[in-house]
């Protein structure tokens with residue numbers, strides 16, 4: 001049984017996971033790393049480019065005791081009975097675009113990923129599959145350490161519920177075109 005950190009690319013999963021793993025002395029299982037080492041990644045790191053069924057089988061063989069699993073593919077390769085809690089990190093799509101520019105993502109890839117965060121695709125899939133084991137934490141406009149504290153609190157059973165609705169925010173800013181039109 002494992003703790004899982006997931007979310008759209010660039011929300012801060014690895015940054016937060018590294019700190020949590022140190023604090024709680026957990027071993028990190030990195031889904032992307034396993035996929036790469038197993039030769040399951042195609043050119044792009046998109047969900048459709050990975051055989052999630054094969055990847056799920058490989059992860060099933062791992063010893064998940066005292067581990068923290070990290071990766072945006074988590075909801076597609078894990079089953080509810082394998083995990084204790086799954087935390088979806090969320091991040092303001094405007095901040096994500098800034099991060100993607102630093103990573104030199106193409107405009108298309110930036111919009112695809114930010115658009116996915118606006119629609120809450122991973123959050124939706126996680127809540128649907130893991131229900132009471134699923135928690136959302138906003139990693140925008142706060143320091144890394146503040147988010148680490150919130151994640152620790154959630155792991156220990158003191159989750160602070162927040163409503164996250166980027167779609168409403170972007171619509172009110174009249175910015176839908178910025179994210180959803182080429």
Ligand SMILES: Nc1ncnc2c1ncn2[C@@H]1O[C@H](COP(=O)(O)OP(=O)(O)OP(=O)(O)O)[C@@H](O)[C@H]1O
Nearest residue numbers: 008009010011012013014015016099139142143144
């Ligand atoms: N709370 C924060 N405040 C400021 N910067 C942050 C915060 N959290 C993360 N970052 C920065 O955002 C960037 C993306 O973080 P990170 O690489 O951890 O994301 P990720 O979710 O693991 O991405 P990927 O899915 O591509 O692996 C990094 O440069 C990181 O330093």
Ligand SMILES: [Mg+2]
Nearest residue numbers: 010013014015
């Ligand atoms: Mg990462």
